[in-house]
Amino acid sequence: GQQLNQSPQSMFIQEGEDVSMNCTSSSIFNTWLWYKQEPGEGPVLLIALYKAGELTSNGRLTAQFGITRKDSFLNISASIPSDVGIYFCAGQSIPYSGAGSYQLTFGKGTKLSVIP
């Protein structure tokens, strides 16, 4: 099946630093989604990407859909303590026929720790 490689697995950074994480896939996806999960909570959608090459921002977060459709990255600028959490990428293959499962394949996550 499809597999996503997400890196790095964990990061320790100083408050104010920029962060970059990425995901690569062995298969093509139609959509890339980035989520953040905090302890005891479900994943929260941060950014959704729909087109190869697309660059999208959400506040201090910027994500790009790779041109090959097999990769994506997420950048966080000027990190703050509340950025702490686990960030997951997810690729989605939407069946063009309109039938079937809109299955998400998740990366293993990047655990971000911010040192004040």
Add this chain to the structure above:
Amino acid sequence: SAVISQKPSRDICQRGTSLTIQCQVDSQVTMMFWYRQQPGQSLTLIATANQGSEATYESGFVIDKFPISRPNLTFSTLTVSNMSPEDSSIYLCSVDISYEQYFGPGTRLTVT
């Protein structure tokens, strides 16, 4: 987006028993999903639950172990049957809205 609630938020259950988890959405949605997240791990899809049809299970998950109901467009249940300690996980429901999936807060299950 959508507001999704799950009940219970957590439970401790004995081996061999069953637990039914409820998922409620504040709007009508066609596609709902159930995921499992084992401690320190990523999310794994258990099944897709569309209203009016049988749930579609992913490889490694079977209906006898994880029966799912989807009686209407705002509600679904997942039952974890004949539980063993290996079933200790977070169980999450999600909904698809315009190709974006939104998740509930999860149900943290511990089986002793």
